[in-house]
Amino acid sequence: MKVVITGGHHSSALPVIEKLKEKVSDVKLFWVGHKYSAKGDKNTTLEYREIKALGIPFFDLKAGKVYKTYDFGRWVKIPLGFIQAFYYLLKIKPDVIMSFGGYLAAPVVSAGWFLKIPSLTHEQTVVAGYSNRFISKFVKKILISWKQSAKFFPSKKVKFVGIPLRRSIFQIKSDSFKGNSELPTIYVSEGKTGSHIINEVMKQSLSDLLGFCNVILQCGDNYIFNDHDVIEGLYKKIEDSVEGKMFLRKFVFEEEIGEALLRSSLVVSRCGAHTTAELLALKKPCLLIPISWVSHNEQFENASVLKKYGLGEIIEERNLNPEILVQKIKEMLKDLSKYKLNDESALDFLKEDPASLIADEIIQIQAK
Structure with a gap:
């Protein structure tokens, strides 16, 4: 066959x-x-x-x-x-x-x-x-x-x-992302191709974010912008002066994805269909930055589903800047108990x- x-x-x-x-x-x-x-x-x-x-x-x-x-x-x-x-x-x-x-x-x-x-x-x-x-x-x-x-x-x-989900998201199989144990950890996921827009904001936000949390950052591997190497260089300059730790990846592969999702208190993410399903399945608090130009405003619709079911907040791309990102992450981390799945029927796709x-x-x- x-x-x-x-x-x-x-x-x-x-x-x-x-x-x-x-x-x-x-x-x-x-x-x-x-x-x-x-x-x-x-x-x-x-x-x-x-x-x-x-x-x-x-x-x-x-x-x-x-x-x-x-x-x-x-x-x-x-x-x-x-x-x-x-x-x-x-x-x-x-x-x-x-x-x-x-x-x-x-x-x-x-x-x-x-x-x-x-x-x-x-x-x-x-x-x-x-x-x-x-x-x-x-x-x-x-x-x-x-x-x-x-x-x-x-x-x-x-x-x-x-929607089929990877088994690897439900269990920790690695030991790659142990940061400062006294701080929460956030996982910033930019999708398969990464996002230069989010990376630009992360470059300006990194020092502030690492003052109150550890950061797992999946930044993509774009040859034109070379964001990975730029962010890596920025982190080396501030590493000794911040309390949090950053873990930088071009991609988070199968062996580490469970740890990235389960160790993090909050996921900051694009909102493709698969990401939406995974965040729902894990009942994960999330801050969503939908791509603005996709067909039928698909990512915003996906993000709205997560917000409707009590798990997420949305920052539209046109409003994204370092100040808003840092402020929203701080607010959500201080009140994580607010973000709980409010309707189990949302998980029908997993039955x-x-x-x-x-x-x-x-x-x-x-x-x-």
Whole structure:
């Protein structure tokens, strides 16, 4: 059985890959995705590193994305992405395509439809993305994480399965982030590609923050801005004069993610679909800085879910500055008991094993 996996949410795919290997001993997996996060970036994506570490063949797809503003270069890449996806599928000859949304899924699934390769997709967000809405015409099944998402798709194709979460977030397997035991610890998570905007604010806030807490900072690995090395240099200058300790990472990998989340009193984070689900599952107090430009204001909607259920506060990106960030973190740390999950029904997406359910759907579609 050959399965091509594609899409923009590789964190959801990893638990499904694990389940597929358990259920189908001879399964052969292939990944179509992004090797680099941006044009001109020489550093590979977290997606590429983690998929290659599993020994799965990785096919780099250079597809265009439809933006609200016209960009000729990006629009040209749309048909080119389809042609490249068509070539990859002819080369691999998969039995089924599993999509995890995102704009890369569109050329892969539509090319698969032309080649009569059955496909299914998983929607991680509360508000369905453009790509999954588009490919809903071509897929056999649409698997959703949140029951509210059903209204965006043809009802006959929809099945609620929840969102697959990494087992590693629920247990501490490392001993990497022991700071000053008399201070709380915050974990600043900027997503797979990092955020130069947040990094700029962190550079100016670092000295103040380390005066009252330890900081685990996942800053990304952008070759253009080189934020990691700049922040590392700043910390070395102030390390001996502050009470808190900083732990800097480009990425927080599987072996350390449980410790980062469970050791921290507060998570400061972007608000992608997977992050939203993990913070809910852990009932973690969080300060959310949603990306302002994503489709359908998706990250703000996700952040609003966490706020609604009593766990989070939101700083909109346009309002973000060092003073506001430091003040809000101080306020939340002083009153953490305020941030508790107020409705257990928010955890409906965890009641069954989503990764196993998705793996079963892949196997069933291939068997038809």
